[in-house]
Amino acid sequence: MKPAAGLRRSSVVFALIGALALMLALEVAHAAWRAPAEARRIAASAGLVRSLGLTDLALFTEARYARHPALADLHSAFQDNPMSFEHFPSGSFVPLPHALPASALGFSADEVSR
Amino acid sequence: MTPFLRRQRALADYTLAALARRRGKNLALVVIFSVIVFVVASAMLFSAALQREADLVLAEAPELIVQQLVLGRQDLIAETEIAKLTAIRGVTAAKGRLWGYFYDRISGANYTVMVPDDPAMMPEPGTVAVGEGIPRARGFTFAQAPLFLSRWPGELQKFAVARTFDSDSALVSSDLVLMAESDFRRFFEVPPGVYTDIAVSIRNPREIATIVEKATRAMPAARFVTRDDIARTYQKLFSWREGLLVALAGAAILAFAIFAAEKASGLSAEEAREIGVLKAIGWDSSDVIAMKLWEGALIAIGAFLIGTVAAYLHVFGTGAALFAPVLKGWSVIYPDFRLAPQIDGMQLTALFLITVVPYVAATLVPIWRAASADPDQIMR
Incomplete structure (x- = not known):
C-alpha cells in the first residue's frame, strides 16, 4: 500500500473509515426513509391477518x-x-x-x- | 491543527507504516474480524427485523383459538361448542375456522388451505385466492392459469385463480389457498357442523385469562391458545434462532479470539525490539501506548464498519440470501419476503462493545508491560 505522492497514509485510511461510517449513516437514513412505506406494508399484512384469521408466519412450510x-x-x-x-x-x-x-x-x- | 492532533496524526501514520510492514497478517486479521462481525450483525439484524414484523402482524391474530384434542392430537370441533363459548361473559364472538394442509403431489409442496374469516375476502365457489408462493411452486406460465389440485392419482379438481397475494404480505400468505366454504367441505370431505378450530373474539384483552378458565371448565378436553401464547412462541423461536446462528458462529468467534489474542497480546520478538528501539531513540511510554492504541482501534473500527455495513446490505438488500437455504430446509415454498430495514442503536452499541472494545483492550496490557520496561532489557 504505497500512498500516492503528497498523500499521507493516515489521510487514505481516515478517508476509508470516513467513507464506511458515511455508508453506515446512509443505511440508517435509508431505514428511516423506508419506515413509512414499510409501516404501510406491515399494516396491510396485519389487515390480512385480521380478515383471514391467521395465527402464524408462512416461514417454514415443510411440516x-x-x-x-x-x-x-x-x-x-x-x-x-x-x-x-x-x-x-x-x-x-x-x-x-x-x-x-x-x-x-x-x-x-x-x-x-x- | 492543534499540537495534540498533529501528534496523534503522526502516531497514526507511524502505526499504519508499521502495519504495512506485516501487510499479509494484518489484512487477514481485518478480513476475518470483518467476517465475524458480519455474521453476528446479520443474525442480529435478521432476527430483530423478523421479530418486529411478527409482533406487529400477529398482533391482529385472533385473541383465542380453541382446539379439540382427541388422543393427544388436534381433531375437528363440533359447531355446538361455539354456543358454550359465546355464553361466557366478555366473549363478543366465536366463529368456527376451516383450514388444513394439502400436500400437492404435483409440486411436492405443502399448502395451507383456508376459508377466510371475513366474508369480503371469501372467493366465489370454484375460485381460489392464492399466496405468491403457489404460482412459483406450480410454475404458472401465464397470469390467468387455473389451479389444479389432485387428491389422489387420477383425480383432478380445477379452480380458477381469482386473486394472487403479492409478495408484500408473503411472510403471512405465501402458501395460502383461500377457498369458499362449500368448496372446502366438498374438497376435503368435511361434514357440515364441524370446524377445524374456533376463533374467539374477546372485548377486553385483560379478561382473556378469566375467560380461558371458564371455558376450560365448560370444555375440559379442549386446548386454548391465546394471542399472547402465539406472540411468546415467536419470541422464543426468534431468540432461539438467533442463538443458534450465534452458536454456529461461536466456533469461528473462538478461533478468532485465539488468533486476535495471539496477535494483539503476545508480543512478537520483532515488535518488542521495535518498542525497545523507539524507547531508545526517545519515545515516551505514553507515545508507545498511544501508537498501539491507534493500531488496535484502526483494525477493530475498520472491521466493525465493514462487517456492519455488509450485514445491512445482506439482510435488507438481498433478503438474507445466505440464511435462506438454512431456513428453507426441505420446504418447496419459501416466502419471497423483504424485511423492513431497521438499525437498532442499542444492538449496534452492544455489537461495538463486544467486538471493538475487547480487541483494543487486549492490545493494551502487554504493551504496557513492554513500554514501561527498560529499552536495554527488551532489546536484549
Missing part, C-alpha cells in the same frame, strides 16, 4: 408443526415414529412450546388433589 408452531400438537415432532426425534431441517429452528401445560397431561396439582 405442519413448523408451519403453525403456535397451534401445533404438543408432541407433534415425535408422533411419526417413536424413535424419530425430528427429521425436518426447520425442526432445529422451532423450539419446544414455551410451557407444556401441566393440566393438558392430566397431572396438575389441582386435579390430583381433587
Whole structure:
C-alpha cells in the first residue's frame, strides 16, 4: 500500500473509515426513509391477518408443526415414529412450546388433589 | 491543527507504516474480524427485523383459538361448542375456522388451505385466492392459469385463480389457498357442523385469562391458545434462532479470539525490539501506548464498519440470501419476503462493545508491560 505522492497514509485510511461510517449513516437514513412505506406494508399484512384469521408466519412450510408452531400438537415432532426425534431441517429452528401445560397431561396439582 | 492532533496524526501514520510492514497478517486479521462481525450483525439484524414484523402482524391474530384434542392430537370441533363459548361473559364472538394442509403431489409442496374469516375476502365457489408462493411452486406460465389440485392419482379438481397475494404480505400468505366454504367441505370431505378450530373474539384483552378458565371448565378436553401464547412462541423461536446462528458462529468467534489474542497480546520478538528501539531513540511510554492504541482501534473500527455495513446490505438488500437455504430446509415454498430495514442503536452499541472494545483492550496490557520496561532489557 504505497500512498500516492503528497498523500499521507493516515489521510487514505481516515478517508476509508470516513467513507464506511458515511455508508453506515446512509443505511440508517435509508431505514428511516423506508419506515413509512414499510409501516404501510406491515399494516396491510396485519389487515390480512385480521380478515383471514391467521395465527402464524408462512416461514417454514415443510411440516405442519413448523408451519403453525403456535397451534401445533404438543408432541407433534415425535408422533411419526417413536424413535424419530425430528427429521425436518426447520425442526432445529422451532423450539419446544414455551410451557407444556401441566393440566393438558392430566397431572396438575389441582386435579390430583381433587 | 492543534499540537495534540498533529501528534496523534503522526502516531497514526507511524502505526499504519508499521502495519504495512506485516501487510499479509494484518489484512487477514481485518478480513476475518470483518467476517465475524458480519455474521453476528446479520443474525442480529435478521432476527430483530423478523421479530418486529411478527409482533406487529400477529398482533391482529385472533385473541383465542380453541382446539379439540382427541388422543393427544388436534381433531375437528363440533359447531355446538361455539354456543358454550359465546355464553361466557366478555366473549363478543366465536366463529368456527376451516383450514388444513394439502400436500400437492404435483409440486411436492405443502399448502395451507383456508376459508377466510371475513366474508369480503371469501372467493366465489370454484375460485381460489392464492399466496405468491403457489404460482412459483406450480410454475404458472401465464397470469390467468387455473389451479389444479389432485387428491389422489387420477383425480383432478380445477379452480380458477381469482386473486394472487403479492409478495408484500408473503411472510403471512405465501402458501395460502383461500377457498369458499362449500368448496372446502366438498374438497376435503368435511361434514357440515364441524370446524377445524374456533376463533374467539374477546372485548377486553385483560379478561382473556378469566375467560380461558371458564371455558376450560365448560370444555375440559379442549386446548386454548391465546394471542399472547402465539406472540411468546415467536419470541422464543426468534431468540432461539438467533442463538443458534450465534452458536454456529461461536466456533469461528473462538478461533478468532485465539488468533486476535495471539496477535494483539503476545508480543512478537520483532515488535518488542521495535518498542525497545523507539524507547531508545526517545519515545515516551505514553507515545508507545498511544501508537498501539491507534493500531488496535484502526483494525477493530475498520472491521466493525465493514462487517456492519455488509450485514445491512445482506439482510435488507438481498433478503438474507445466505440464511435462506438454512431456513428453507426441505420446504418447496419459501416466502419471497423483504424485511423492513431497521438499525437498532442499542444492538449496534452492544455489537461495538463486544467486538471493538475487547480487541483494543487486549492490545493494551502487554504493551504496557513492554513500554514501561527498560529499552536495554527488551532489546536484549
